[in-house]
Amino acid sequence: MPDKSAATLYFPDEPVQPRLVSPFRGPKTVKSLESLGEIYDTRAAYMVCDYQHSIGNYICDADGNLYLDVYAQIASIPLGYNNPALIEIAKSPEMIDAIVNRPALGNFPSTEWEQILREGLMAAAPPGLDKIWTALSGSDANECAYKAAFIYHRLQQRGKGVDFSDAEKTSTMLNSAPGSPDLAILSFEKAFHGRLFGSLSTTRSNPIHKLDIPAFKWPKAPFPALKYPIEDHEEYNRKEEDACLAALAKIIDEWNGTIAAVVVEPIQSEGGDNHATPYFFQQVREITKQKGVLLIVDEVQTGVAATGTFWAHEQWQLPSPPDMVTFSKKFQAAGFFYELDDLRPQQPFRQFNTWCGDPSKALIARGIVKEVKDKDLVAQTARVGDYLYNALAELQTKYPAKMSNLRGKGRGTFIAWDAPDVDARNQFLLDMKAVGVNIGGCGAHSVRLRPTLVFEEKHADLLVKAIEAVFSK
Amino acid sequence: MPDKSAATLYFPDEPVQPRLVSPFRGPKTVKSLESLGEIYDTRAAYMVCDYQHSIGNYICDADGNLYLDVYAQIASIPLGYNNPALIEIAKSPEMIDAIVNRPALGNFPSTEWEQILREGLMAAAPPGLDKIWTALSGSDANECAYKAAFIYHRLQQRGKGVDFSDAEKTSTMLNSAPGSPDLAILSFEKAFHGRLFGSLSTTRSNPIHKLDIPAFKWPKAPFPALKYPIEDHEEYNRKEEDACLAALAKIIDEWNGTIAAVVVEPIQSEGGDNHATPYFFQQVREITKQKGVLLIVDEVQTGVAATGTFWAHEQWQLPSPPDMVTFSKKFQAAGFFYELDDLRPQQPFRQFNTWCGDPSKALIARGIVKEVKDKDLVAQTARVGDYLYNALAELQTKYPAKMSNLRGKGRGTFIAWDAPDVDARNQFLLDMKAVGVNIGGCGAHSVRLRPTLVFEEKHADLLVKAIEAVFSK
Incomplete structure (x- = not known):
């Protein structure tokens, strides 16, 4: 792992792993959704988030849980939460x-x-x-x-x-x-x-x-x-x-x-x-x-x-x-x-x-x-993507009943695989949250990875470890 | 005219009248449009604007002209340019x-x-x-x-x-x-x-x-x-x-x-x-x-x-x-x-x-x-609108060949009238710019007023004076 990777440069205070202090959709989240739901459609809401306490590749929910985020607002967060370079731009005249x-x-x-x-x-x-x-x-x-x-x-x-x-x-x-x-x-x-x-x-x-x-x-x-x-x-x-x-x-x-x-x-x-x-x-x-x-x-x-x-x-x-x-x-x-x-x-x-x-x-x-x-993030995504794909390929070999059709080799971190069926996929997405990873699905029964561009090998390691924890449960 | 109207409160440095230092679409504007036009469609562009030097009801163009703006970005600027209350919000955490x-x-x-x-x-x-x-x-x-x-x-x-x-x-x-x-x-x-x-x-x-x-x-x-x-x-x-x-x-x-x-x-x-x-x-x-x-x-x-x-x-x-x-x-x-x-x-x-x-x-x-x-701008718009409508009604009586079907009585500053035909309307919009007012058209041959909500009686006076200057030319 490189010493001075982009995420390390940006986020010296990024946590070293997820931090769970309540179950997924804890009491504050539930209360928030009820109240917000009076005026705004919340039925597609997974979480209520505390963005001020989210950092880098970690998203913080209303209950204070910090999840490793490989969904990143439906693939729309480029440089991690509270990226200091973007904060400077946000403050500019x-x-x-x-x-x-x-x-x-x-x-x-x-x-x-x-x-x-x-x-x-x-x-x-x-x-x-x-x-x-x-x-x-x-x-x-x-x-x-x-x-x-x-x-x-x-x-x-x-x-x-x-x-x-x-x-x-x-x-x-x-x-x-x-x-x-x-x-x-x-x-x-x-x-x-x-x-x-x-x-x-x-x-x-x-x-x-x-x-x-x-x-x-x-x-x-x-x-x-x-x-x-x-x-x-x-x-x-x-x-x-x-x-x-x-x-x-x-x-x-x-x-x-x-x-x-x-x-x-x-x-x-x-x-x-x-x-x-x-x-x-x-x-x-x-x-x-x-x-x-x-x-x-x-x-x-x-x-x-x-x-x-x-x-x-x-x-x-x-x-x-x-x-x-x-x-x-x-x-x-x-x-x-x-x-x-x-x-x-x-x-x-x-x-x-x-x-x-x-x-x-x-x-x-x-x-x-x-x-x-400046941070050569195209190369980083290619490199981290290869690293992650290889680790997932090993998991696929080990758990063929839980993961198939792994895809996205040579396509950076744009990686996906199939779960056995829609119920297994949806349960997997929930199980991953219970071990501290926010992850998304797509298609009929696929799991897709959409981390930020400052996702590193160390995050890939945590992700793979979490998937194996769920698979081996 | 009230002493402490909203615009006065917001914009103590607002100019007292338009300031023209070059013809409409002066040399810097023309050059800007040519260059921008290489990459971006500019054929609907009226002006190139210097928003940092625009203030309140006045819009500044690339050549340094300051126009009284009664079009306000197609009716989409609410509280005037560089409104200090909105600047505070823009700077907020x-x-x-x-x-x-x-x-x-x-x-x-x-x-x-x-x-x-x-x-x-x-x-x-x-x-x-x-x-x-x-x-x-x-x-x-x-x-x-x-x-x-x-x-x-x-x-x-x-x-x-x-x-x-x-x-x-x-x-x-x-x-x-x-x-x-x-x-x-x-x-x-x-x-x-x-x-x-x-x-x-x-x-x-x-x-x-x-x-x-x-x-x-x-x-x-x-x-x-x-x-x-x-x-x-x-x-x-x-x-x-x-x-x-x-x-x-x-x-x-x-x-x-x-x-x-x-x-x-x-x-x-x-x-x-x-x-x-x-x-x-x-x-x-x-x-x-x-x-x-x-x-x-x-x-x-x-x-x-x-x-x-x-x-x-x-x-x-x-x-x-x-x-x-x-x-x-x-x-x-x-x-x-x-x-x-x-x-x-x-x-x-x-x-x-x-x-x-x-x-x-x-x-x-x-x-x-x-x-x-806080500033009771609904009441202000109603009041200024009535004031403006009455002044325009007088103009309509005086120049019936140039202005007809004045409308919007009791509808705040949402006021319009008809020019004799499309060519006369388009010429009028240009003539108004030549006397320092940015104003818009709508429909086949109408002129519409869409000032900000901090448009006051003093701005209405300038507008009516400018229209009369064009009509009496």
């Missing part, structure tokens, strides 16, 4: 300005906005993508990307400089074609792209996310169901991926020019940490290019250094970049990167809203980019 | 915690979250609405309200405690009925409710907001086109409103139980500051009640004290409250208030997303509520 004078960025950007973007989000832009649109959440980012795709698609059909027809202008006010065309975004089975009305129509992870909500009748393509470890099942996996690619091409053809974009996650996260190989994604890029369909890569959960590269799709070695890459979560800021000029609508006020993002979040994102670079 | 430890509120709310809500947003909840869901923007708030409405609608049909059918669970993964039912939200002509896919389907303000974007085929009802001043055309206006109400009732019947909610703005803002009388809204409430349709009042732009009451719909004196009231903009935080238990889905993870709002914005909202109460 720029932040105070951004909070009290929140601008409508589309109409009245600040004199600092360009510098904040260039030194922050743009300094971490995926290779080949040199422009940005900012938003507020992952769903918002994806929907803005979808809007850009639809506007782009119609621009190619209509031709540049051609005005809208009267029929378009009249019909769109009635929500009808041709002004509101029946175009589509294609997503994959088990995908998750958000919960607003457009993004939810591309989400396919779980019925409970979608039931009772009207949806656009957009198509889905099958996503490869690979055998793990991926490298031990090359022939099977290639066949599976080729079948999915053929289906994708067929659906695009069948939809006859009405699919504006394909959206895909590098690793399907909410849907169960489903992986595909670089070959699959290279072919998706190739098919979309051939068929004149845009490719949107949704890096809301995979982005910002968690997978051992800054962006997960960098590992695909694409010959040409995705058309848009969306981000949120660990960046606190949200939005999408792009390259093509035509993804910026020809007329103003089409990609637009009151705030168009939030400088206070972009300032934090700038700090995150700086820390990731 | 709670704010720093909220920024560096942003929680996933649905899963891991903080120990302080209840208090922040109760002392802040809930302390300003509309009468009768005692629960809240938090979001990130006006569009997001409206879409969350729409989701609540659809889930509620299906719950009433399905019955409580009845599980989803297999057909529902299967079909929703295909975006099809019965799981993804073809239900609708009804909105009004010229309405604006946002720009995400669901909210955009209820927006009817301008084709440019909607063109090329697929839409749900949801219906619209006519919104009254009243004659102003409203009180001088009672008979005409009542007839117009009755016709619209009859049309509304007819459309709901024709849609045969598939309309989950009606959404309406108290004053249609983007669509042209179109007013209706309390009678109209009372009848809308009555019709929706009778027909078992929910009523969502969109107070994203009208809310938070601008209209002379905290919420504009308080002026309707409804016998029973709206089912949901949405908010954003001046509150910085966003979301919706509600009363009915059934608007909270029976199962967790249906109304849900990663962040479910943002405590840093809720902290600012708490500060805004406190300042509005």
Whole structure:
């Protein structure tokens, strides 16, 4: 273990192990939830948290329990709780300005906005993508990307400089074609792209996310169901991926020019940490290019250094970049990167809203980019991820009935495995809390690891020890 | 003019009038926009702003011009630029915690979250609405309200405690009925409710907001086109409103139980500051009640004290409250208030997303509520609004060819009028900048006033003087 790792530098006072002073959901938590529940929906709440006493990789609950946190606010805490570098940014005059004078960025950007973007989000832009649109959440980012795709698609059909027809202008006010065309975004089975009305129509992870909500009748393509470890099942996996690619091409053809974009996650996260190989994604890029369909890569959960590269799709070695890459979560800021000029609508006020993002979040994102670079956290996540994966692989060998389909090798700390079934998985998540680890699930019966970027070998050791304690119980 | 008005208290150093040192869009602004434009869409940008040198009701641009600002970031700056009370909140330990430890509120709310809500947003909840869901923007708030409405609608049909059918669970993964039912939200002509896919389907303000974007085929009802001043055309206006109400009732019947909610703005803002009388809204409430349709009042732009009451719909004196009231903009935080238990889905993870709002914005909202109460800014806005309206009414009499349909009497500073046509309106907005006033338009050819809540009689005097200078040019 390195002596001066990032987490040690940040958090000299981080505890050496979890500290449990009450059962999970102790009396103060229960009382808090009851009272909060009068005015606010708490039925998805796991804990009530004392963030001021959370530190680094440890989250503190209302009862004073300190849990090792490998869920990190649904994968959205980048540098640990109360990171001193981010605290300095939060105290800065720029932040105070951004909070009290929140601008409508589309109409009245600040004199600092360009510098904040260039030194922050743009300094971490995926290779080949040199422009940005900012938003507020992952769903918002994806929907803005979808809007850009639809506007782009119609621009190619209509031709540049051609005005809208009267029929378009009249019909769109009635929500009808041709002004509101029946175009589509294609997503994959088990995908998750958000919960607003457009993004939810591309989400396919779980019925409970979608039931009772009207949806656009957009198509889905099958996503490869690979055998793990991926490298031990090359022939099977290639066949599976080729079948999915053929289906994708067929659906695009069948939809006859009405699919504006394909959206895909590098690793399907909410849907169960489903992986595909670089070959699959290279072919998706190739098919979309051939068929004149845009490719949107949704890096809301995979982005910002968690997978051992800054962006997960960098590992695909694409010959040409995705058309848009969306981000949120660990960046606190949200939005999408792009390259093509035509993804910026020809007329103003089409990609637009009151705030168009939030400088206070972009300032934090700038700090995150700086820390990731200064502390070389991409390399750290890759290194710690390998270390953790190897230890978990040993556990899998030892407890094959409790852990299978371990996955995420070479993908940083973005690691998951399957429990035998949903009940066993849910019990495991509870049992882990009883030994001091906050951990999350995904898909039908998977366990996913989403630690911060300052998760080290010493934390991995504690995690593996805790899992073994639960398995051997 | 009172000696110790709110703005005087806040901003002893506010300038006494605009200060122009270069033409509108001077050399530094032009250079800034060119450079920012390489990476970020600037084609809707009016100015580049120096927020650190903006103060109170004055906005400073990159060239050092100080404009009296009666647009206030599209109606979203509540208490003036660099308000000292908000600066204190921005510096507070709670704010720093909220920024560096942003929680996933649905899963891991903080120990302080209840208090922040109760002392802040809930302390300003509309009468009768005692629960809240938090979001990130006006569009997001409206879409969350729409989701609540659809889930509620299906719950009433399905019955409580009845599980989803297999057909529902299967079909929703295909975006099809019965799981993804073809239900609708009804909105009004010229309405604006946002720009995400669901909210955009209820927006009817301008084709440019909607063109090329697929839409749900949801219906619209006519919104009254009243004659102003409203009180001088009672008979005409009542007839117009009755016709619209009859049309509304007819459309709901024709849609045969598939309309989950009606959404309406108290004053249609983007669509042209179109007013209706309390009678109209009372009848809308009555019709929706009778027909078992929910009523969502969109107070994203009208809310938070601008209209002379905290919420504009308080002026309707409804016998029973709206089912949901949405908010954003001046509150910085966003979301919706509600009363009915059934608007909270029976199962967790249906109304849900990663962040479910943002405590840093809720902290600012708490500060805004406190300042509005402490400084009695609702009364101030009502008083200053009356003062301003009367002065503008005189101008209208003097310049009838340049200003007509003055409206917003008794609605605080939420005042608008019509220019002769779109070109005259746009020229007027530019001419006003040339005399030092930042002012906005709406609808086809209207001018709208959206000053902050710390706008005083002395600012109204400057504004009226500037308008007259432009009119008499």
